Amino acid sequence: MFKSLFKKSDKSITLLAPLTGKVVPLEEVPDQVFSQKMMGDGVAIIPSNSTVYSPFDGEIVNVFQTKHAITLRSNEGVEILIHMGLDTVNLKGDGFDIKVSDGEKITKGSLLANFDLTKVKEAGYEVITPIILLNGDTYEINQQSLSNMVNGGNDILMEITKK
Template structure:
């Protein structure tokens, strides 16, 4: 019982890929906010499937009202953003279905959302999805996946380490 009480929180963690698709370096994302790392460091995935799963064990911090983005906090304190598509805030939720709520605890691989790639493309938006470390002043990324095909919940996207 006391071991659990005084157990140190793990601050380093591996993120699993939240989407099935192809890994794209952040520098190649056609949106300066992401490619210039204005929001933080990370990586992107060009999805081939509509399912989005949790990349971490932790908590949902914010499901954006427009359903295009979800932020999380790992059990160790790292903050992560999944931004489904580019400029998709303009869709005001069209094509997105969210399966979690603010404050909900999640485990790696839990269903978070589905987004209809065809609807988003038909509306003229790109589906490339940045995954961003928001609190880079406290954490850093390492072991980032290269440009390769990945499967949601199965492959490691990158490692987050406490600075």
């Protein structure tokens, strides 16, 4: 009876790409906080459009006050950060249209936000968007997309398993 309680789960959690665009390794992000994985492991997407989708079923943990980043938790407990652009905190929300709020339940593929790629670029900021696994002490990225291009809300970006 108790064996199943203590058995380590090897079930993987599938994350869909939150954006449409080109997938690049985190090491190629021109910001040391991300490229040196100071916040955690992950990948980045150079977006070709401005729509951000939920990568899994779960809930919104935090929408940053400056609207440039969203933290989410899957129903299984995986926590990720979607950081729209680099240094975009300086835009103080200008160009970001967030469609969700803290504590809101989300489903895979649902709309989270839009951000104005042109406005971000014209303000002198990069649109590359890191997707970071925040609780890497409990979970690990088992497999990342081998595809160069992903379709947001549809294509698999990565598989995450419990350690």
